Amino acid sequence: MGKEVKNPGKTQQKTMLNSNRVLTFTLEFSPSLKFSAKTHIEFRPRSLHSSIMNSASRSSPREAQVNDTACGGSVTLEEWQGWGCVSPVPAMVNEVIHDLKLLENNIDAHMVFGGNGGKFQGDFKIQEDKKHRAKYQSLGDSDKKFQFFSARQIACRLLGSRGYLCQKCWLPMEDCMCSKVRPCSLWRGVKFWLYMHPKDFLRQNNTGKLLWQVFGVQAATLCLYGISEDEEIMWNAFKDAGKGKVWCLYPNQNIVPKTVQDAFSCQSSVDLECTHSLTNRDRALNFVLIDGTWSNSAAMFRRLKEQAKFLWGEEDLPCISLAAGASLMHKLRPQPSWDRTCTAAAAIGVLAELQLLPECSSYGLDKQAEAVEDALVVLLEALTARRLRMGRSITRKIRHSRDIC
Ligand SMILES: [Zn+2]
Numbered sequence: 166m167g168k169e170v171k172n173p174g175k176t177q178q179k180t181m182l183n184s185n186r187v188l189t190f191t192l193e194f195s196p197s198l199k200f201s202a203k204t205h206i207e208f209r210p211r212s213l214h215s216s217i218m219n220s221a222s223r224s225s226p227r228e229a230q231v232n233d234t235a236c237g238g239s240v241t242l243e244e245w246q247g248w249g250c251v252s253p254v255p256a257m258v259n260e261v262i263h264d265l266k267l268l269e270n271n272i273d274a275h276m277v278f279g280g281n282g283g284k285f286q287g288d289f290k291i292q293e294d295k296k297h298r299a300k301y302q303s304l305g306d307s308d309k310k311f312q313f314f315s316a317r318q319i320a321c322r323l324l325g326s327r328g329y330l331c332q333k334c335w336l337p338m339e340d341c342m343c344s345k346v347r348p349c350s351l352w353r354g355v356k357f358w359l360y361m362h363p364k365d366f367l368r369q370n371n372t373g374k375l376l377w378q379v380f381g382v383q384a385a386t387l388c389l390y391g392i393s394e395d396e397e398i399m400w401n402a403f404k405d406a407g408k409g410k411v412w413c414l415y416p417n418q419n420i421v422p423k424t425v426q427d428a429f430s431c432q433s434s435v436d437l438e439c440t441h442s443l444t445n446r447d448r449a450l451n452f453v454l455i456d457g458t459w460s461n462s463a464a465m466f467r468r469l470k471e472q473a474k475f476l477w478g479e480e481d482l483p484c485i486s487l488a489a490g491a492s493l494m495h496k497l498r499p500q501p502s503w504d505r506t507c508t509a510a511a512a513i514g515v516l517a518e519l520q521l522l523p524e525c526s527s528y529g530l531d532k533q534a535e536a537v538e539d540a541l542v543v544l545l546e547a548l549t550a551r552r553l554r555m556g557r558s559i560t561r562k563i564r565h566s567r568d569i570c
Pocket of ligand 1: 333336
């Protein structure tokens, strides 16, 4: 038997922010249903919150900074890791940058970026479009094509953001929020992996980045989808950790989803050594958070499963869902969709649900969840301030909307 729940019946409710609330976070301990704690993450009505997070403010077109850098526009290790990456500079990213630079010289048109970075404009766009399509076609196997696709996305985002975005918070420098983020140590029994789609790399409204801003890059590590240098680091870590220590937060529709409680509580586990495995300090529990839109996440999950099969010989990748996940989304929106919850909120949910397990109650996971919540509030405020400064309505309906991610 595990320990008794502390303070049964206690309802702890914490309300974030007064004037500009982002989310209300309720942890309920039910006396009748031992351990059936619920975590509600209630988003405020969509109009304000979502429209800000949907659309990062656009900026004027700008030229890529490739000529002023010491190494002809290539990414140095210092720059690469400055953006939050932990891997060596991906060879293919620098290859793409090299090719872009050559093209710029050959056609005598400057690389000009617009929108949220990463999108070419003008003559260069037309020429580059033809060029990269031809290159894509010339690549033989599909994995090479895919890796080129990822590297190109990342190279473009990087060139479009260089000298414009703060490397740490990914906001335009004049809106840098770094001084307001409170770092916090994550319990060493937990490690997050942000498995991020290239399209989400350097997005102002991405919330996955908050995790390493708060916890540091060793506790919350970025892994870019399709970047072999990154994926290798992540899978080597999983190999060391062992399959029982790797969980993907994903609503797997084929099987009954496991909650944090199902997976880790001694009360529901037949594994008598579960306490040991949970709190074994040498080997942390690895949680993979898929940081991409719902439509992209299916392909990302498929790749994770393929790599799991390659490593462990089984396609089954252990998944967990947040206890409040489905009902939360169902309640708020007509159709549940993953991209409508944000990555930072998913991490908050994992930490909050782990905190409810008696064997995890003494690691301060509630405080760690709170630190992410605070960072989320800071991000929302920074995005709101930016929109207001740029003269954009914060309640404007956004077409082609994309939620926080
Ligand atoms: Zn910053």
